Amino acid sequence: xxxxxxxxxxxxxxxxxxxxxxxxxxxxxxxxxxxxxxxxxxxxxxxxxxxxxxxxxxxxxxxxxxxxxxxxxxxxxxxxxxxxxxxxxxxxxxxxxxxxxxxxxxxxxxxxxxxxxxxxxxxxxxxxxxxxxxxxxxxxxxxxxxxxxxxxxxxxxxxxxxxxxxxxxxxxxxxxxxxxxxxxxxxxxxxxxxxxxxxxxxxxxxxxxxxxxxxxxxxxxxxxxxxxxxxxxxxxxxxxxxxxxxxxxxxxxxxxxxxxxxxxxxxxxxxxxxxxxxxxxxxxxxxxxxxxxxxxxxxxxxxxxxxxxxxxxxxxxxxxxxxxxx
Amino acid sequence: xxxxxxxxxxxxxxxxxxxxxxxxxxxxxxxxxxxxxxxxxxxxxxxxxxxxxxxxxxxxxxxxxxxxxxxxxxxxxxxxxxxxxxxxxxxxxxxxxxxxxxxxxxxxxxxxxxxxxxxxxxxxxxxxxxxxxxxxxxxxxxxxxxxxxxxxxxxxxxxxxxxxxxxxxxxxxxxxxxxxxxxxxxxxxxxxxxxxxxxxxxxxxxxxxxxxxxxxxxxxxxxxxxxxxxxxxxxxxxxxxxxxxxxxxxxxxxxxxxxxxxxxxxxxxxxxxxxxxxxxxxxxxxxxxxxxxxxxxxxxxxxxxxxxxxxxxxxxxxxxxxxxxxxxxxxxxxxxxxxxxxxxxxxxxxxxxxxxxxx
Numbered sequence: 263x264x265x266x267x268x269x270x271x272x273x274x275x276x277x278x279x280x281x282x283x284x285x286x287x288x289x290x291x292x293x294x295x296x297x298x299x300x301x302x303x304x305x306x307x308x309x310x311x312x313x314x315x316x317x318x319x320x321x322x323x324x325x326x327x328x329x330x331x332x333x334x335x336x337x338x339x340x341x342x343x344x345x346x347x348x349x350x351x352x353x354x355x356x357x358x359x360x361x362x363x364x365x366x367x368x369x370x371x372x373x374x375x376x377x378x379x380x381x382x383x384x385x386x387x388x389x390x391x392x393x394x395x396x397x398x399x400x401x402x403x404x405x406x407x408x409x410x411x412x413x414x415x416x417x418x419x420x421x422x423x424x425x426x427x428x429x430x431x432x433x434x435x436x437x438x439x440x441x442x443x444x445x446x447x448x449x450x451x452x453x454x455x456x457x458x459x460x461x462x463x464x465x466x467x468x469x470x471x472x473x474x475x476x477x478x479x480x481x482x483x484x485x486x487x488x489x490x491x492x493x494x495x496x497x498x499x500x501x502x503x504x505x506x507x508x509x510x511x512x513x514x515x516x517x518x519x520x521x522x523x524x525x526x527x528x529x530x531x532x533x534x535x536x537x538x539x540x541x542x543x544x545x546x547x548x549x550x551x552x553x554x555x556x557x558x559x560x561x562x563x564x565x566x567x568x569x570x571x572x573x574x575x576x577x578x579x580x581x582x583x584x585x586x587x588x
Numbered sequence: 589x590x591x592x593x594x595x596x597x598x599x600x601x602x603x604x605x606x607x608x609x610x611x612x613x614x615x616x617x618x619x620x621x622x623x624x625x626x627x628x629x630x631x632x633x634x635x636x637x638x639x640x641x642x643x644x645x646x647x648x649x650x651x652x653x654x655x656x657x658x659x660x661x662x663x664x665x666x667x668x669x670x671x672x673x674x675x676x677x678x679x680x681x682x683x684x685x686x687x688x689x690x691x692x693x694x695x696x697x698x699x700x701x702x703x704x705x706x707x708x709x710x711x712x713x714x715x716x717x718x719x720x721x722x723x724x725x726x727x728x729x730x731x732x733x734x735x736x737x738x739x740x741x742x743x744x745x746x747x748x749x750x751x752x753x754x755x756x757x758x759x760x761x762x763x764x765x766x767x768x769x770x771x772x773x774x775x776x777x778x779x780x781x782x783x784x785x786x787x788x789x790x791x792x793x794x795x796x797x798x799x800x801x802x803x804x805x806x807x808x809x810x811x812x813x814x815x816x817x818x819x820x821x822x823x824x825x826x827x828x829x830x831x832x833x834x835x836x837x838x839x840x841x842x843x844x845x846x847x848x849x850x851x852x853x854x855x856x857x858x859x860x861x862x863x864x865x866x867x868x869x870x871x872x873x874x875x876x877x878x879x880x881x882x883x884x885x886x887x888x889x890x891x892x893x894x895x896x897x898x899x900x901x902x903x904x905x906x907x908x909x910x911x912x913x914x915x916x917x918x919x920x921x922x923x924x925x926x927x928x929x930x931x932x933x934x935x936x937x938x939x940x941x942x943x944x945x946x947x
Binding site: 287313316318319321323324326327328329330331332333334335336337339351354355358359363364365366367368369370371372403404426427428456502503504 | 675677704705707708713714716717719721724726727728729730731732733734735736738745757758761762764765768919923924925926929930931932
C-alpha cells in the first residue's frame with residue numbers, strides 16, 4: 263500500500279472514480295497537460311483522454327455554469343477552481359443554480375457536481391491566493407461543504423462528494439497538501455459526508471477545527487499535554503451538514519470548547535458552532551466558548567500571513583483561559 | 589493596408605410588415621399552409637394566454653408576471669424548429685416555445701403564482717426551468733451542449749437571452765466556450781429593444797448584437813424577429829448545423845417589447861407612446877395573418893372561431909391553476925437535497941410542529 267500526501271489522495275480519488283464511472287468529468291483551468299497548478303489532476307489526461315479531462319477557457323463563471331449544465335444533463339463534473347480566492351465569479355452559478363436547481367424544479371433536475379478548490383493561506387502565495395471563505399458557502403442551502411485535513415480523509419471524502427447527488431464544495435487545505443504521507447488504500451471506500459472526526463481523545467477541553475489548522479491544533483494539544491491538560495481534538499471535516507452531535511458529546515465530557523479556524527471571525531463558521539453550543543450545551547459548559555481565528559481583516563500578504571493565521575501559542579492560550587474559569 | 593479579418597452580418601426577412609413576401613425563395617416548411625396555419629394559431633393562443641395572465645395579475649390572482657407580447661414569432665419560431673430531445677434553456681418569458689414543447693399554460697401560471705411546481709412542468713424533463721438571474725441560463729445551455737458532444741448525441745442546446753442580457757459575462761462565456769469547443773449550441777438573442785428602462789443602444793457600442801457571436805467564432809446573423817418564417821428558417825439552419833457537428837450559432841431576432849417589462853413595471857416612465865405605436869405596425873401576428881389571408885388560407889371568421897377556442901382553453905387552464913392547492917409546508921424542505929441532512933430534518937419537524945400548534 264502506497265504512502266501518499268493529501269494532494270496525491272485527491273488525484274487517487276479522482277482517478278478511481280473516473281475509472282469506475284464514465285460520467286465523471288474533470289474540468290478547469292490547466293487541469294489537462296499541466297495536471298493542475300498544484301498537480302492535483304496529474305496523469306488524468308494521459309489515462310482518460312481530453313474528453314474526460316477538459317482544459318476550459320479561462321473564465322471561472324464559464325466553468326461553474328458549464329458544470330451546472332453538464333450535471334443537469336446527467337454528467338458528474340468535478341470542476342477545479344485554481345484557488346479559492348478565484349471562486350467569487352462562480353458564486354452566482356453555485357448559489358443561484360447548482361444549489362437550488364433541485365428545489366426549483368421539485369426534484370425534476372439536480373446538480374451532482376463537485377467544485378474543488380485549493381483553500382487557505384500559509385504558502386507564501388501572491389494576493390488573492392490565500393482565502394478561507396468557507397462560511398460564504400455554508401450559508402447557502404442546497405450545498406455540502408467539505409474540508410478534509412488528511413490524505414485518508416481527502417480520498418474518502420472526495421469519493422463521497424463525487425458520488426453525492428447534490429453539489430459539494432470541496433476545499434483542499436493547500437498548506438498541508440504535502441505536509442506528510444500516510445497509507446491510503448485505493449479501495450474506493452467513501453467516508454460519510456456528515457461526520458466529524460475525533461483525532462485525539464481528551465478530557466479537559468475540546469479543540470474544534472478544520473482544514474490546515476488541524477496541524478496547529480494537534481500541536482497545541484501536545485503542548486497542553488506537557489502541562490498536564492488533556493485536550494480532545496475534533497476535525498469537523500464536513501462543515502455542512504454539521505455533525506454537531508460529535509462536538510456536543512465531547513463538550514459534555516470536557517465542559518470546555520475552543521474553536522479554531524483561519525477564516526475571519528465575524529460570522530465565520532465558528533460562530534455557528536458557538537451558537538449551537540449556546541443553544542444545546544449551555545449547562546454542559548464550565549467556561550465560555552473561545553474562538554481562535556483569523557482577524558476580521560483581509561489576510562495579509564505573505565510577510566505577515568503567519569501572524570494572521572492562528573498559532574499554536576494562541577490556541578494554547580485560549581484553552582488555558584477556558585481552564586482558568588472554574 | 590493588410591486586413592486581418594473582415595465580416596458582415598446578414599439580415600434575414602421573408603415577410604415585410606404588410607405581410608408580403610420580400611423574397612421568392614420561401615423555405616419548404618412555409619409552403620405547407622396547414623403547417624403555417626397551425627403556427628399562426630399557436631401564436632394567437634400565446635397572445636390570448638398573455639392577455640389573460642396580465643388580467644389575472646391585475647385582479648390579484650397571479651403574482652408578478654413577465655409578458656411576452658410582441659415576441660410571439662420568435663418563440664413559436666424557436667419551438668417549432670426544435671426537436672424534443674434538444675434542450676431549451678429559457679430566461680423567463682419564452683412560454684410560446686415551451687407550449688410547443690409540452691409545458692402547460694397552467695404550469696406557467698403556477699410559477700408566477702408562487703408555486704415551484706410550475707417548474708416541474710410537463711415539457712421535456714431535460715429542459716431548464718425559467719431563469720431569473722439574467723444570462724445565467726446561457727452557460728447551462730453550453731454545459732448541456734458539451735455533455736451532448738462528449739456523449740456523441742445528436743442533440744442541440746438552445747438558449748434565449750434578451751438584448752440587455754448580452755452584456756452579461758455569462759453570455760460571453762457561453763458563446764466563447766461554444767466557439768472554442770465547437771459545441772452544438774444555438775443562442776437566440778431576443779432583442780426587444782428594452783432591458784426594463786435601459787434601451788438597446790445603452791448596452792453596447794456594437795452595431796449589432798449578432799456580431800458578438802462572430803467574435804466567439806459562431807455563425808451569426810440577424811433576423812426580423814417579427815417574421816415567423818425568418819425566425820424558423822434561421823433556427824432550422826442553425827439546428828441542422830449544430831446537430832451535424834458543425835458548431836454553434838447566434839441568431840439576433842429583432843423585435844419589440846410591446847408590454848411593460850413585467851406587471852411590476854410601468855414603461856410609460858421611460859419610453860414614448862409614439863415609439864410603441866410605431867412598433868405595433870411591425871407586430872408579428874398581423875403580418876402572418878395578412879400573409880395567410882392573401883394566400884386564401886385564413887379569414888376573419890376563422891380568426892374569431894379560433895379566438896373563442898383559445899378563450900375556452902384558457903378558462904380550463906386558469907381554473908386548473910386556481911384550483912391547485914398550495915403545497916404543504918414540508919415541501920419547503922423536501923427538495924433541498926436528495927436526502928435531508930439531520931439539521932433540516934430537525935428544522936422541518938419544528939416547522940411542522942409550530943404550524944400544527946397554530947391551528
